[in-house]
Every structure is written in structure tokens, then in C-alpha cells.
Amino acid sequence: MAPSSSSKASSELNPRTTHYEFMGPPGALAITIGVPFMTYALYFGCSEQTGGCPPPIDTAVIIESLTSLSFWKSLWDTQATLIYLAWYAFVVAAWFVLPGDWIEGTPLRTGGKKKYKINAFSTGLLTLGITIGVITRYGPQALSFIYDKWVGLVTASILMSVVQAVGCYLISFREGELLALGGNSGNPIYDFYIGRSLNPSIGSLDLKSFNELRPGLILWMLIDVGMACEQAVRRGGKATDSMWLVLAFQSWYVLDALYNEPAIFTTMDITTDGFGFMLAVGDLAWVPFVYSLQARYLVWNQIELGPVNTAAIIAVNLLGYYIFRAANGEKNDFRNGRNPKNLQFMTTERGTKLLTSGWWGRSRHPNYMGDLLMAFAWSLPTGFNTPITYFYVIYFAVLLIHRERRDDEACEKKYGKDWEKYRKLVPYRIIPYVY
Numbered sequence: 001m002a003p004s005s006s007s008k009a010s011s012e013l014n015p016r017t018t019h020y021e022f023m024g025p026p027g028a029l030a031i032t033i034g035v036p037f038m039t040y041a042l043y044f045g046c047s048e049q050t051g052g053c054p055p056p057i058d059t060a061v062i063i064e065s066l067t068s069l070s071f072w073k074s075l076w077d078t079q080a081t082l083i084y085l086a087w088y089a090f091v092v093a094a095w096f097v098l099p100g101d102w103i104e105g106t107p108l109r110t111g112g113k114k115k116y117k118i119n120a121f122s123t124g125l126l127t128l129g130i131t132i133g134v135i136t137r138y139g140p141q142a143l144s145f146i147y148d149k150w151v152g153l154v155t156a157s158i159l160m161s162v163v164q165a166v167g168c169y170l171i172s173f174r175e176g177e178l179l180a181l182g183g184n185s186g187n188p189i190y191d192f193y194i195g196r197s198l199n200p201s202i203g204s205l206d207l208k209s210f211n212e213l214r215p216g217l218i219l220w221m222l223i224d225v226g227m228a229c230e231q232a233v234r235r236g237g238k239a240t241d242s243m244w245l246v247l248a249f250q251s252w253y254v255l256d257a258l259y260n261e262p263a264i265f266t267t268m269d270i271t272t273d274g275f276g277f278m279l280a281v282g283d284l285a286w287v288p289f290v291y292s293l294q295a296r297y298l299v300w301n302q303i304e305l306g307p308v309n310t311a312a313i314i315a316v317n318l319l320g321y322y323i324f325r326a327a328n329g330e331k332n333d334f335r336n337g338r339n340p341k342n343l344q345f346m347t348t349e350r351g352t353k354l355l356t357s358g359w360w361g362r363s364r365h366p367n368y369m370g371d372l373l374m375a376f377a378w379s380l381p382t383g384f385n386t387p388i389t390y391f392y393v394i395y396f397a398v399l400l401i402h403r404e405r406r407d408d409e410a411c412e413k414k415y416g417k418d419w420e421k422y423r424k425l426v427p428y429r430i431i432p433y434v435y
Contacts, residue, residue: 013109013110013178014177014178014179014184015181015184016184016185016186017181017182017183017184017185017186018185019182020185020190021182021194021406022193022194024187024190025187025189025190028189028190028192028193028194029189029193031193031278032189032192032193032277035281035282035285035286036158036281036285038290039154039158039285039286039289039290040075040151040154042290042293042388042391043150043151043154043289045388046293046296046297046386046388046389048299048300053297053301053385053386053388053389054386054388074151075151075152075154075155076152076155077149077151077152077153077155077156078152079149079152080149080151080152080153080155080156081152081155081156081159083145083149083153083156084153084156084157084160085156085160087215087219088160088215090127091123091127091214091215091218092205092210094119094122094123094126094127094214095117095119095123095205095210095214096205098119098122098123098126099119099122100117100118100119100122101117101118102115102116102117102118103115103116103118103262103265104116105265105270105271106265106266106270106271108178108198108199109178110178114199114206115204116206116209116265117204118261118262120213120214120218120257120258120261121255121258121259121261123214123218123258124218124221124254124255124258127218127221127222128221131143131222131225135225135229139233140228140229140230140232140233140237141229141233142229143225143226143229143230144226144229144230144233145226146222146223146226146227146230147226147227147230147296147299150289150296153289154285154289157216157284157285157288157289158281158284158285160280160284160285161277161280161281161283161284161285162277162280162281164207164211164275164280164284165192165193165275165276165277165280165281166192167200168195168196168197168200168207168274168275168276168280169188169191169192169196169197169276171197171200172191172196172197172200172274177197178197178198178199179196179197179198179274180194180195180196180197180198180272180273180274181272182194182195182272182273182274183195183196183197183198183273183274183276184196191274191276192276192277193276193277193278194273194274194276194278195273195274195275195276195277195278195279196274196276197274197275198274198275199275200275207275208269208270208275208279209264209265209270211275211279211280211283211284212264212269212270212279212283213257213258213261213264215283215284216282216283216284216285216286216287216288217254217257217258217283217287217288218254218258219288220250220254220287220288220291220292221250221251221254221255223288223289223292223295223296224246224247224250224251224292224295225247225251227243227247227292227295227296227298227299228243228244228247228295230299231243231298231299231302234299234302235302240298240302240303240304240305241304241305241306241310241381242298242302242303242304242305242381242382242383243295243298243302243381245305245310245313245314245381246294246295246298246378246381246382247295249317249374249377249378250291250292250295250378252321253321253374256321256325260328263328263332266332266335268403268406268407268410272410290391290392290395291392293388293389293391293392294378294379294381294382294389294392297382297386297388297389298381298382301382301383301385303381303382303383305381313377313380313381314377316373316376316377316380317373317374317377317378319370319373320369320370320371320372320373320374320375320376320377321370321374322370323359323366323367323369323370323373324367324370324371324373324374325370326359326370327359327360327366327367327370328367330343330355330358330359330360331355331360331367334353334355341358343355343356343357343358343360343361344356344357344361345357346418346421346422346425348415348418348422349415349416349418350414350415350418352415354418354422356422356425356426360426361425361426362426362428362432363426363428363429363430363431363432364404364408364423364426364428364429364430365400365404365407365429365430366430366432368400368403368404368430369430369431369432371396371400372393372396372397372400372430375392375393375396376393378392379392379393400430401429401430404429404430408429
């Protein structure tokens with residue numbers, strides 16, 4: 001029997017994925033297991049409760065714990081799960097209730113454009129307002145539960161990630177669903193991880209963009225506040241300058257991302273990647289509980305930096321922020337048809353214009369360089385007693401290099417010889433004269 005016209009249209013709109021990333025299904029399975037494992041490992045490997053950062057290594061104790069049913073039961077905390085679900089319900093309610101403009105994303109393969117509600121910044125401000133009110137009324141000890149229930153909250157966030165990834169994988173088989181070009185391989189392990197559905201939604205709520213900025217990113221800031229509160233309680237009401245730096249740097253980064261919410265709709269996460277376990281566990285578990293490692297470390301390693309070291313670290317962070325924001329500002333202006341700096345560019349055969357001067361003439365991803373400088377500044381307040389608090393910088397560098405390689409490969413396919421010409425004009429990938 002010949003295929004129907006609707007099935008032909010579906011196969012043309014959603015072609016089979018023929019190229020694997022992350023070493024295919026085995027790699028996807030390894031990362032699916034490995035990310036939750038590493039989230040727990042970074043707690044048990046750098047924790048007051050386990051005896052240090054890292055704690056004394058006793059293989060016999062580790063094996064005994066991993067083979068003990070009581071250890072696995074200890075990862076679950078019903079109260080922490082209910083707290084996490086209440087938090088997630090709060091940010092969903094804020095999305096619905098708080099006012100916000102509706103903007104259109106980039107054109108889809110269907111020819112249409114998806115609309116997104118913009119109110120992440122007001123959600124962040126509302127969260128901060130409530131948090132400050134609670135601390136003012138009940139004291140910093142009101143947020144100590146975040147430190148005490150860390151493991152249970154991690155488990156709840158991972159469970160939420162699994163539930164959402166499974167749900168999005170199942171709804172990707174609905175008729176008329178637009179699939180991600182990289183997530184339609186037919187292998188369930190790989191597609192579950194990489195994301196099969198491009199824009200899974202519940203009504204007008206787009207799950208991918210919602211999870212990108214709200215439940216995990218704002219929770220990261222809230223966790224940092226909780227860690228500062230725990231330290232303040234232990235010190236009689238005053239946090240260290242190192243804790244204040246981490247809290248200020250990371251909160252500013254979060255609020256800046258929330259304020260510039262429209263900028264995410266041109267990123268690869270939104271335009272290209274499907275929403276599967278990769279993005280779900282990254283957004284909901286990895287970001288809030290791994291990125292806040294420095295603040296958690298400083299709860300019990302209370303470092304006073306002094307004015308000179310504090311000023312030097314602030315300078316590193318400000319330099320990174322300036323590069324990050326200036327580069328993104330140039331790109332966003334140019335994509336929206338504005339060129340206030342009269343930057344040079346080349347025009348491809350497709351009619352696309354590529355910047356070749358300004359920050360984007362120095363490297364093909366100058367914003368990544370700013371990101372890495374800020375990440376380094378966030379770790380500097382923890383001192384140099386352990387490399388574990390610099391895990392984020394190392395991980396982030398690997399992530400950005402991989403992302404840059406993915407982008408370079410996609411652009412090479414898209415622009416062909418024009419991309420070769422562009423790479424000669426802008427030879428450096430991230431850091432000028434270095435990489």
C-alpha cells in the first residue's frame with residue numbers, strides 16, 4: 001500500500017535523524033545515568049556531613065553504603081519532595097498570574113511562529129520579595145531547611161526531570177507534533193535523552209522555555225540565599241565577605257538572564273534542540289544543585305577575603321560580565337536589524353549576514369569567553385584548598401567547547417563555502433589568540 005499524503009508530509013516535515021551526538025545511544029544512556037550520579041557525587045564528595053571536600057576516601061565504606069538499602073532510602077525525603085512540588089507549582093502559577101508580553105520566536109519549519117509569554121523577571125522579583133519578607137519576619141533560620149534537606153530536594157528535582165522527559169517523549173508521538181531534527185532517530189534511549197519533541201506544550205505553556213529560566217534558575221538564586229542564611233545563623237547573624245560575593249555574583253547573573261528573557265528564543269536550546277531528559281535534568285536538577293556548590297561549601301568553610309582580594313575578584317567578574325553583555329548586545333541588535341556601531345559583516349549566498357568586527361570579529365563566540373571569566377570569579381571566593389569548588393568552571397568550559405563545536409558543524413552545513421570564508425575572517429573560536 002502506498003503511503004498516504006499525510007504520512008509523506010509528516011516524513012518531509014520531520015525527517016529521520018541520521019547523525020548521532022554524544023556517541024549515540026550508549027553515550028546518551030551513560031549521560032542519562034551519569035548526570036544524576038554526578039549531582040549526588042558532588043554533594044557526598046564535598047560535604048560537611050561526609051567529612052570534607054573531598055572527605056577521607058574509604059573504599060569499604062563506599063561499597064557498604066552503595067549496597068545498603070538504608071542508604072538508598074536516605075535519598076528520599078517526603079517533606080522535601082512536597083516542598084519542591086510546592087515550589088514548582090508556585091512558578092507555574094506565577095507564569096499564569098503575573099502580567100507579561102507575548103512575543104514570537106524564530107520561524108518554525110511549518111512556516112509559523114510560536115508565541116511565548118515574557119514574565120520571568122517579575123517571577124524572580126516576586127520570589128526575592130517573598131524571601132526577604134520571610135527572612136525579615138522569621139530570621140535567617142527560616143531558610144535553613146534548604147541546607148538540611150539538600151539530598152531530598154535533589155531527588156525530587158531528578159524525579160521531576162524524569163517525569164517531564166517521559167511525558168514529553170510520549171506526547172511527541174501525537175499527530176502533527178513538530179519534532180527536533182536531532183531527536184528523531186527511532187532509538188528510544190537516544191531520543192528520550194536528546195529530546196524528540198521540539199516544542200512540547202501544555203496549552204499555551206511552552207515547557208522548554210519555561211524550564212529554561214524559571215524553576216531551576218530562580219531556585220539556584222534561592223538556594224544561595226538559603227546557604228547565606230545558614231552561614232549567618234552559625235556566625236551569629238553575619239555572613240562572610242566570600243559568601244556575599246558568591247551570592248551577589250550568581251544572583252546578578254540569574255536576574256540578568258531573567259531580565260533578558262527574549263534573548264533565549266534565538267539560542268540553540270530553543271530553536272534546534274528537542275526537550276528531553278538532557279534539558280530537563282540540566283534545567284531542573286543540575287543548574288540549581290551543582291551551580292550552588294560554592295555557596296554550600298562556604299557554609300562550613302567560612303572564608304574572609306579582605307578588601308584587596310574582594311576587589312580583585314569583583315574586577316574579574318565585572319570584566320566577564322562586560323564581555324558577555326556587550327557581545328550579546330551586539331548580536332541581538334544586529335539580528336533585529338540595528339547596527340548602531342556600524343560593525344562590518346559579510347553576506348552569505350543565503351542572504352544571511354555574519355558579523356566580522358566588534359566582539360564578534362575577535363572570536364566566533366566572545367560571549368562564551370565572558371561566561372567563563374564569570375564562572376572563574378564565582379569560584380575564587382572559595383580559595384584554593386580544594387579543586388572541587390572549581391568543578392563548575394571546568395565543566396562549563398567543556399560544555400561551551402562542545403556547544404561551539406555543534407554550532408560550527410551546523411553552520412558549516414548551512415553556509416557551505418561561505419562558512420569557510422567566515423572562519424578565515426574570524427579564526428578564533430572563543431578566546432582570541434588562544435582558542
